[in-house]
Amino acid sequence: MHQHRVIIAGAGLGGLTLAHGLRARGFDVAVYERDPHPDARSQGYRVQLDEPGLAGLERCLPEHLFRLGLATAASPPARVSVRDRHLGTLADRPTAPGPDPAGGTARPYRPYRSYAFNRPTLRQILLSGLADTVRYGAELLSWEREQDGTVTARFADGRSASADLLVGADGVGSVVRRQLLPHARVEDAGLRLIYGRIPLDALDAPDAPDAPDAPDAPDTGVGGAGGAEAAALPPWVFDSIFTVVTGGPGSPHVGFGPVRFARPPGAAGPAHTPPVPLTPVGDYVACLVGAPADHPAMPSFEALRGLDGPALRELAGRLVGDDWHPDVHRLLDRWETDSLFPLRISTASPVPPWEPGPVTLLGDAIHAMSPVLAMGANTAIRDAAELTRTLAGAAASGAPLVDGVRDYELRMREYAFSVVAASRRTGRQRVGQS
Ligand SMILES: Cc1cc2nc3c(=O)[nH]c(=O)nc-3n(C[C@H](O)[C@H](O)[C@H](O)COP(=O)(O)OP(=O)(O)OC[C@H]3O[C@@H](n4cnc5c(N)ncnc54)[C@H](O)[C@@H]3O)c2cc1C
Incomplete structure (x- = not known):
């Protein structure tokens, strides 16, 4: 053939x-x-996959890589919350499974929960076994x-x-x-984001003593040693897979997505059969501040791109006014400035x-x-x-x-x-x- x-x-x-x-x-x-090589640029932080993405991965990946993906992903409560700037709840809905793209064939992992993957980890898993296929x-x-x-x-x-x-x-x-x-x-969607992470713990180590080493270890939802840091953050951040705090139409918004690994990737990869080297990464909360491009405090995208981490954080602090709930400011104070970068959003x-x-x-x-x-x-x-x-x-x-x-x-x-x-x-x- x-x-x-x-x-x-x-x-x-x-x-x-x-x-x-x-x-x-x-x-x-x-x-x-x-890109000249797989680590040539930041691949971003968190990516949430639900039914369409998980079903797609399951159908395309070797079974062991799909399992490793799920084993290293976080699975916070499968709800998305929208709050006003005083943290009053505007909406709170489950991330319901979508329609079955395959037409109903039973698979071992169905029904899918929603997972929050660390994007660089997922990409490393996807690159596994493709060394002779990808040309940089x-x-x-x-x-x-x-x-x-x-x-x-x-x-x-x-x-x-x-x-x-x-x-x-x-x-x-x-x-x-x-x-x-x-x-x-493809148009400018008129939205600008400042995207980064709030670290919850030190880097995990491949031989971290608290890392379970059975590939199918139960999903505790808590990875690494992030308990103390996580306890210092407002608990509502961990109640949903993603929380949007919005200032209202035309105003800035802030988003939080917790990533607490079921198993720290740096430990899970080498313990996997067959072993897959994965870069250690600690638990974190992905955090973004967004605003319409024409918001008076928002500079042009060219100017935004020229700002360093501290300047981006300072701008975010100005976008999120003093009348927002103190929890939001406390969270932004913990943003890792080195992790910040700006994004312009497009739509087709x-x-x-x-x-x-x-x-x-x-x-x-x-x-x-x-x-x-x-x-x-x-x-x-x-x-x-x-x-x-x-x-x-x-x-x-x-x-x-x-x-x-x-x-x-x-x-x-x-x-x-x-x-x-x-x-x-x-x-x-x-x-x-x-
Ligand atoms: C802040 C943010 C958060 C997001 N969160 C989520 C989420 O939680 N869940 C979700 O489902 N989606 C999310 N998305 C959307 C998601 O990131 C994208 O839709 C997804 O990455 C698209 O994947 P892709 O493979 O089509 O393209 P890309 O990921 O953009 O990959 C394109 C690749 O092509 C390469 N390339 C470009 N030009 C060339 C060329 N000329 N020759 C060779 N190679 C080239 C690039 O270097 C890149 O590696 C988010 C997006 C943003 C901005």
Whole structure:
């Protein structure tokens, strides 16, 4: 049987999940990543995965890596809370499991709870087993369709590569999308964020005496030695997987997401079978301060990018006024200034159907959305699972690969752009998204 060749541009959460899924089904996969090496830049902090992301990971990853992912993730109470600036409750809802993307096949881990992963840890787990698949320092510049139906990708360092399918998993600024769908619109969502973490304990050590070493150790929800620090923080921070404190429409908001590891990654990775080296990381609370881009205290994004950690914290303190509950200021005082960085949020507009071919897109490359519903990575991973399924189906039945691309794009446009719209609606109601 012909072994189909697939090039994936971008080694983010979506691209790496797809690489696992397709490799496991006999495809010849190469991932080309612009970064010079896996640790070239901060990958951010917490990422919450719910039904779509967890089901996607389970369908694409080797079972042992999926298990390691869950074993190292935190599982705070599966509720999202919205509070006003005096901490009065505006909304408090469970993170309900979403619809079953696979159509109901029973799996060992269902029903899924919501998990808060440390994004760099999840990425290390996803990179495991792909050393011969991911090529770094490979910035895709352009691609072209060949007469024989294949596609050639060209890279900044002069390299080129050919395949039966090119998948643009290259994020919000996607080069693949710009060439495939030049009319697709990605807009500034009118939101700026200052993102960082509040550490709860010292780094864990691989041989930390309090780290349980059985891979299936019970989920205590508490990792490392963070108890004392955590006890010093207001308890409501730990009552929900994510809490938004909002100043009201047009005003700043603050978000808190606790990450207390079930098992400290630095201990769980080496104890896993087979061992997977994972960088030690202590418990923390991910914390962001956001405001509309046109808020009077918010500088231009260029100016924001020029601010160092202390200046970002000072700005956040000004955005969050004196009349906010003292707990919020106490939490911001514990922000690790070195961890702070600014973000500009983008959102995509729906794209009318296009003719399927040997080039397709997944994740933020096609449906960037604001993070208010924490669904961007969930949807990118769901895409990876959907595309794996439809391509494998086409290959198994001897149909052209483009049939699998067509099926995937049909479904993806529907579910993904409805999540983009829901994120925009909630963003407008809650945090002043434009
Ligand atoms: C503050 C914040 C919090 C969030 N929290 C959550 C959450 O809790 N849950 C959730 O589901 N989502 C969350 N999201 C959204 C989520 O981060 C994104 O939707 C997700 O990372 C998209 O994954 P991706 O693989 O499509 O793209 P990316 O993660 O952006 O990966 C793209 C990759 O492509 C590479 N690349 C770019 N251009 C090229 C090129 N030309 N050639 C080669 N490689 C290239 C990049 O270096 C990168 O590695 C959050 C977003 C933000 C901003």
